[in-house]
Amino acid sequence: MKAARVFAISFLLAISLACAxxxxxxxxxxxxxxxxxxxxxxxxxxxxxxxDLGRDRFARLLYGTRVSLLLAPAAALLSSLLAALVGGxxxxxxxRLRKVVMAGTDLFLSLPWLFLLITVRALLPLNLAPLxxxxxxxxxxxxxxxAAAARVICxxxxxxxxxxxxxxxxxxxxxxxxxxxxxxxxxxxxxIYAQFWLSIPLFILTEANLGILGLGxxxxxxxxxxxxxELESYxxxxxxxxxxxPLVLLIAVVSCFHLLVMDRELPA
Amino acid sequence: MKKSYLAVFLFVLATLGAAWAQSPTQLRFCLRSxxxxxxxxxxxxxxxxTVRYLTGGVLVxxxxxxxxxxxSLATAWKxxxxxxxxTFTLRPGGKFSDGTPFSADDVAYTVQQMxxxxxxxxxGDTFRSGNGKTETKVLSPTKIMIxxxxxxxxLDRLFDGVAIMSSKSPKKEMAVLGAYYIAxxxxxxxxxxxxxxxxxxxxxxxxxxxxIDSVRLDIQQNRDLELLRLERGEIDLVNxxxxxxxxxxxxxxxxxxxxxxxxxxxxxxxxxxxxxxxxPDYKKAWFQSTSxxxxxxxxxxxxxxxxxxxxxxxxxAIGMVSPANQFWFNSKLQPHPFDQKSxxxxxxxxxxxxxxxxxxxxGGHPVEFSIVTNAGNKYRERMATMIQQDLSGVGIKVxxxxxxxxxxxxxxxxxxxxxxxxxxxxxxxxxxNSVMNVWVSSAENHQWNPSQKTPxxxxxxxxxxxMRAQASSLDDHKRKQYFDxxxxxxxxxxxxxYLVTKNALSAVSSSVANAHPVVLxxxxxxxxxxxxxxxxxxxxx
Numbered sequence: 001m002k003a004a005r006v007f008a009i010s011f012l013l014a015i016s017l018a019c020a021x022x023x024x025x026x027x028x029x030x031x032x033x034x035x036x037x038x039x040x041x042x043x044x045x046x047x048x049x050x051x052d053l054g055r056d057r058f059a060r061l062l063y064g065t066r067v068s069l070l071l072a073p074a075a076a077l078l079s080s081l082l083a084a085l086v087g088g089x090x091x092x093x094x095x096r097l098r099k100v101v102m103a104g105t106d107l108f109l110s111l112p113w114l115f116l117l118i119t120v121r122a123l124l125p126l127n128l129a130p131l132x133x134x135x136x137x138x139x140x141x142x143x144x145x146x147a148a149a150a151r152v153i154c155x156x157x158x159x160x161x162x163x164x165x166x167x168x169x170x171x172x173x174x175x176x177x178x179x180x181x182x183x184x185x186x187x188x189x190x191x192i193y194a195q196f197w198l199s200i201p202l203f204i205l206t207e208a209n210l211g212i213l214g215l216g217x218x219x220x221x222x223x224x225x226x227x228x229x230e231l232e233s234y235x236x237x238x239x240x241x242x243x244x245x246p247l248v249l250l251i252a253v254v255s256c257f258h259l260l261v262m263d264r265e266l267p268a
Numbered sequence: 269m270k271k272s273y274l275a276v277f278l279f280v281l282a283t284l285g286a287a288w289a290q291s292p293t294q295l296r297f298c299l300r301s302x303x304x305x306x307x308x309x310x311x312x313x314x315x316x317x318t319v320r321y322l323t324g325g326v327l328v329x330x331x332x333x334x335x336x337x338x339x340s341l342a343t344a345w346k347x348x349x350x351x352x353x354x355t356f357t358l359r360p361g362g363k364f365s366d367g368t369p370f371s372a373d374d375v376a377y378t379v380q381q382m383x384x385x386x387x388x389x390x391x392g393d394t395f396r397s398g399n400g401k402t403e404t405k406v407l408s409p410t411k412i413m414i415x416x417x418x419x420x421x422x423l424d425r426l427f428d429g430v431a432i433m434s435s436k437s438p439k440k441e442m443a444v445l446g447a448y449y450i451a452x453x454x455x456x457x458x459x460x461x462x463x464x465x466x467x468x469x470x471x472x473x474x475x476x477x478x479x480i481d482s483v484r485l486d487i488q489q490n491r492d493l494e495l496l497r498l499e500r501g502e503i504d505l506v507n508x509x510x511x512x513x514x515x516x517x518x519x520x521x522x523x524x525x526x527x528x529x530x531x532x533x534x535x536x537x538x539x540x541x542x543x544x545x546x547x548p549d550y551k552k553a554w555f556q557s558t559s560x561x562x563x564x565x566x567x568x569x570x571x572x573x574x575x576x577x578x579x580x581x582x583x584x585a586i587g588m589v590s591p592a593n594q595f596w597f598n599s600k601l602q603p604h605p606f607d608q609k610s611x612x613x614x615x616x617x618x619x620x621x622x623x624x625x626x627x628x629x630x631g632g633h634p635v636e637f638s639i640v641t642n643a644g645n646k647y648r649e650r651m652a653t654m655i656q657q658d659l660s661g662v663g664i665k666v667x668x669x670x671x672x673x674x675x676x677x678x679x680x681x682x683x684x685x686x687x688x689x690x691x692x693x694x695x696x697x698x699x700x701n702s703v704m705n706v707w708v709s710s711a712e713n714h715q716w717n718p719s720q721k722t723p724x725x726x727x728x729x730x731x732x733x734x735m736r737a738q739a740s741s742l743d744d745h746k747r748k749q750y751f752d753x754x755x756x757x758x759x760x761x762x763x764x765x766y767l768v769t770k771n772a773l774s775a776v777s778s779s780v781a782n783a784h785p786v787v788l789x790x791x792x793x794x795x796x797x798x799x800x801x802x803x804x805x806x807x808x809x
Contacts, residue, residue, distance in 0.1 A: 130667075
């Protein structure tokens with residue numbers, strides 16, 4: 001499994017480096033429309049061909065991956081922090097507070113995520129720059145995606161509350177923030193860490209879903225969702241197999257993230 | 269024993285031969301959704317309209333190919349001088365599909381039902397021209413006069429959409445006068461229509477129509493599957509396909525793909541000119557300026573939109589009426605040119621200035637606006653993205669915003685919280701009266717500035733006057749003069765910037781004979797009673 005982890009990290013690093021060098025690897029940019037060659041096959045000028053508006057598909061893949069790989073971890077970080085705050089407080093406090101908070105969390109979980117995202121998206125101001133709209137989209141995902149992780153963290157915090165080392169610490173006179181920061185948080189970190197890594201592919205896929213619905217990132221900024229929309233019309237896929245590359249990359253990246261999480265969970 | 273074997277063999281052979289010679293023919297195609305109603309007077313959506321067309325008998329029929337009115341159940345008709353009344357002479361001896369005799373009483377019954385305000389018949393709404401009751405007078409079993417409270421322009425042509433219902437049949441709307449009747453309805457799955465044994469129409473040799481014995485309508489929402497089924501021979505036609513599917517079909521099976529040329533449908537965009545809209549005043553000033561709108565129009569490369577977004581199966585739009593509308597189209601109009609230099613000159617005359625590649629108005633505001641369109645329509649999304657690039661060439665920043673359809677409609681009809689909208693128009697009717705609810709300034713669908721109490725501009729007041737004049741005139745040539753002028757004003761002022769006119773694309777199996785796809789709906793099966801299947805033609809040979 002160590003080898004798998006090394007491979008996953010190397011792959012993700014390679015992808016990240018390629019995205020960082022997007023301007024150099026794909027100088028034509030993601031927005032320029034080569035209108036004389038729409039739907040062109042792969043060539044030396046356009047390694048993955050062009051899309052239906054004549055835009056270089058390789059450039060769009062690099063920039064789209066950059067968007068997803070930068071913002072999905074940011075959204076995951078936000079949701080993990082919120083989950084840690086809510087779940088940690090509820091689990092550690094116990095009693096009525098825990099019941100009330102978990103009831104609120106359950107209510108939040110029962111909301112239809114996708115419709116909520118669509119509604120909030122529709123309420124956003126119209127004149128937002130594409131980058132701003134994508135940051136807001138991922139921020140929304142972060143703000144909406146904490147509930148499931150909060151339940152897990154709450155359960156873990158609840159079991160830690162009655163643990164021997166915590167009781168010992170309390171008996172020694174340690175309390176308040178010192179108890180939380182020196183004893184509780186370090187023991188919750190593995191769970192929070194796992195939730196963080198699990199959330200990243202979830203948010204990538206959620207943004208991809210929104211993109212497929214046409215409600216993701218504003219044009220001309222690409223994202224995996226908008227790139228995957230080319231696969232909607234499966235009647236044209238046979239003649240354009242390079243349209244699969246974003247899907248393959250998405251599967252590979254999500255798998256790598258899962259490998260990272262699995263490897264940490266498995267016993268040594 | 270040998271003789272008995274021979275007898276059995278000959279008997280089986282004869283039976284098989286007879287069965288083969290009489291094998292029923294069936295036309296198969298798909299509906300995109302389940303029909304909501306079989307009452308022809310309540311039809312509002314496409315699937316119900318298809319069933320109505322196939323089963324309903326009408327007094328006059330608009331020939332979809334020549335776009336001229338032809339006798340159908342009525343052999344003759346006469347309009348009164350004041351345009352309020354029409355007298356039909358009916359075909360004698362007609363019968364409904366269940367054998368019930370057809371007479372003027374049935375026409376009277378249908379019209380009374382149609383004009384009953386409590387029924388809220390959509391087809392009846394097209395006849396409503398004034399307050400008052402519609403009178404029907406049965407002059408004889410084959411003659412009827414219908415009088416409306418006010419003149420109705422194009423009155424005779426409107427009866428193409430009125431399927432006559434029986435006043436006596438216990439089967440109510442299921443007793444029909446059209447080529448087929450509904451024989452089987454498996455909800456959510458398919459409908460089977462059988463030939464009407466009492467259909468009035470015969471071919472030149474005296475053979476009763478329709479040629480094809482039955483029609484099977486499968487409910488199929490997925491267009492990819494529909495196309496696959498056509499290619500596999502499981503269905504015989506697809507009435508309307510979009511450009512991408514057409515291209516795929518043209519590559520795989522070119523004989524199946526049909527392009528009938530420009531349709532009546534267009535794609536257009538418009539600026540929000542509503543005074544009370546929640547957008548900045550300086551933007552309202554831009555949008556209300558004719559020079560600004562003309563400059564935007566000149567900055568858009570329509571040829572590229574047609575070639576790339578629609579794969580070449582669209583034409584640069586000229587104006588509010590498609591050239592496919594042979595009589596009403598103003599042939600003097602030409603497409604707006606793609607000329608960004610001229611566009612910049614117009615903008616400069618309007619006080620705009622270009623600096624560092626960014627266009628600003630006289631108040632120093634950089635020109636930036638958003639275009640909203642409905643998410644999921646890839647053609648519109650493509651067009652919006654291409655327009656975004658085109659307008660960047662004149663220093664204008666465009667933000668493309670795709671919204672779910674209900675949110676989009678909410679913005680453009682209720683909150684008016686939008687700047688530019690890109691949508692399409694589906695025209696099912698040739699007559700200018702069908703667009704009264706768009707071009708009259710007080711109308712709800714006058715999208716750039718709806719429901720005006722008084723016209724906001726002189727040109728809108730002029731359009732109001734001309735539209736009302738053509739609606740109340742009975743002389744088609746005079747109506748054309750008025751409507752030509754409306755088209756000219758719309759072309760000059762561009763409240764709608766018409767982008768492309770889509771081509772009428774369809775797919776027909778080579779086993780279907782006599783199919784002549786046209787631009788008017790229903791594009792392929794408009795002459796369903798004349799269609800033949802190759803299997804039947806082989807038998808006849």
